[in-house]
Amino acid sequence: MSYSSISQDDMTVDEKRMKRATLTRDLISLKEACQKIKHQIEKMDLDNRYLIGDKNNLGEEVESKRGRMRAIENEVYQLERELDEKKKEKKTTLLEMAQMETKSAEIEGTVKKNEHDKEKLQDEIREMDREIKKLEVQIREM
Structure with missing residues (x-):
């Protein structure tokens, strides 16, 4: 029976x-x-405060990582x-080495030529010493 209509x-x-x-029970139920x-x-609210704190900490960590990444990139x-x-520098050194090897080969060629000329x-x-001895012998025999 509904009491609201009576x-x-x-x-x-x-x-x-x-x-x-009935109204008291309803009131207690509603209050509960x-x-x-x-x-x-x-x-x-409490969970949100903790989550916001975690979010802020993560934000700080992200910024720290960004700074570290910039340092690494630099x-x-x-x-x-x-x-x-x-x-x-390597290319220049290789070129200088090639020039030195060329110069070394030129020097070696010059040394060999000089040895041959020597x-x-x-x-x-x-031959002149033999000629000189021959002439000396001829002069003595005279």
Whole structure:
């Protein structure tokens, strides 16, 4: 039976008590439900505070990592520049080595030519020494 449609003047004392008891139970139930919802809201607020703290910490870590990444990128850039410089230095050194090897080969050729010329001159000196001895012998025999 729904008590909301019956006026209180038409109710008996027992009906009024029953209606009051029902309304009191409904009130208690609503207050309990309201309290549960308030606790849920408080828990959500607390969870959100922790989550916001975690988010802020993560944000700081991300910024720290970004800074570290920039430092690494700068280091990589510096190393790449140094590598390029070393490659140029290597190329220059290889060119200088090739020039030195060419010069060394030229010097070796000159030394061999000089040795050959020296041997020719020594042969010539030996030939002259023989001629000198012959002439000396001829002069003595005279």
